[in-house]
Amino acid sequence: xxxxxxxxxxxxxxxxxxxxxxxxxxxxxNVMYWYQQKSSQAPKLxxxxxxxxxxxxxxxxxxxxxxxxxxSFCFLDIxxxxxxxxxxxxxxxxxxxxxxxxFGPGTRLLVL
Amino acid sequence: SQQGEEDPQALSIQEGENATMNCSYKTSINNLQWYRxxxxxxxxxxxxIRSNERxxxxxxxxxxxxxxxxxxxxxxxxxxxxxxxxYFCATESNFGNEKLTxxxxxxxxxxx
Numbered sequence: 001x002x003x004x005x006x007x008x009x010x011x012x013x014x015x016x017x018x019x020x021x022x023x024x025x026x027x028x029x030n031v032m033y034w035y036q037q038k039s040s041q042a043p044k045l046x047x048x049x050x051x052x053x054x055x056x057x058x059x060x061x062x063x064x065x066x067x068x069x070x071x072s073f074c075f076l077d078i079x080x081x082x083x084x085x086x087x088x089x090x091x092x093x094x095x096x097x098x099x100x101x102x103f104g105p106g107t108r109l110l111v112l
Numbered sequence: 113s114q115q116g117e118e119d120p121q122a123l124s125i126q127e128g129e130n131a132t133m134n135c136s137y138k139t140s141i142n143n144l145q146w147y148r149x150x151x152x153x154x155x156x157x158x159x160x161i162r163s164n165e166r167x168x169x170x171x172x173x174x175x176x177x178x179x180x181x182x183x184x185x186x187x188x189x190x191x192x193x194x195x196x197x198x199y200f201c202a203t204e205s206n207f208g209n210e211k212l213t214x215x216x217x218x219x220x221x222x223x224x
Contacts, residue, residue: 004154031210042116042200042214050210053203090154097210098142100204103154 003027003041006104014112020109021076022068023091031097032074034066035090037106041091049074050097078109086111116201116215124221131188133218135201136181138170142204144177145212146186151196158186163206188220196222 004025013019023032030051035043047056049068061084065077078085088108092101119134135144143162147155161168161177161184168175174187188195198219202212 006154033211040217040219042216045211045213047161048211055210075153088152092155098212100145100157100160101147101155101212103147104155106152108152 004091004093004102006089007108008107010108010110012110012112013078015083016080019078019081020098021089021091021109022077023074023076023104024072025091025093025102026072026103027093027095028071029093029095029102030071032068032093033092033094033101034074034076035092036085037088037090046076048097062084074095079112081109083111085109115215116203118199118201118215118218120218121216122219122221124223125191126223127191128192129154129191131191131195131220131222133186133199133220134222135184135186135215137184137201137203137215138182139203140206143168144173144175144184145202145204146173146175146184147200147214149217151197154201165181184187191220193222196220 007022033048034046037043046060067075088106090106091104094101116137145160146158149155159170172189177184179197198217201215
């Protein structure tokens with residue numbers, strides 16, 4: 001089945017230790033999104049790619065970077081995780097920007 | 113600030129009853145979408161309604177949109193225990209910025 005896959009499902013890192021979260025999709029969608037969601041809050045968009053065009057949200061900290069080497073894969077790099085970066089990180093795709101989004105199961109990040 | 117605000121924040125009803133959740137937003141939109149999120153999981157798309165539509169149905173779901181009041185409602189009829197989840201509205205503004213802005217969510221609990 002076509003889907004959005006996120007690995008790992010749970011990630012533990014140490015304060016200040018770089019970490020990379022992965023997302024892959026078999027939907028062949030042009031648009032990919034990364035969201036941060038903290039407990040009992042709405043997902044907050046960090047950035048998105050329209051094909052290879054990168055779009056960063058104005059309030060996304062510089063500590064967060066992303067790479068999209070090809071259509072199928074997208075990575076979220078957190079260069080120096082702080083305790084406040086502990087959250088669920090959600091990857092999503094859409095065939096048409098602004099239309100239906102398909103989400104992965106998320107990666108829950110814990111920062112010690 | 114977030115585009116959407118949802119009401120109520122939490123709702124508990126008996127199985128078999130109908131559940132209604134409301135969403136208000138601030139700017140003109142192209143479409144409004146509803147998503148469900150089970151605890152600790154990714155979001156699942158439920159329904160999309162465009163700005164020129166007033167009502168849409170999908171199975172036990174009924175969505176209305178009132179662009180004059182900048183509001184939408186999601187009705188789940190004949191609720192089931194499996195409907196227990198958080199429900200988010202999300203809007204695509206008509207600025208053409210290719211992204212969704214999520215509301216604060218309603219936590220729905222169905223009591224068996």
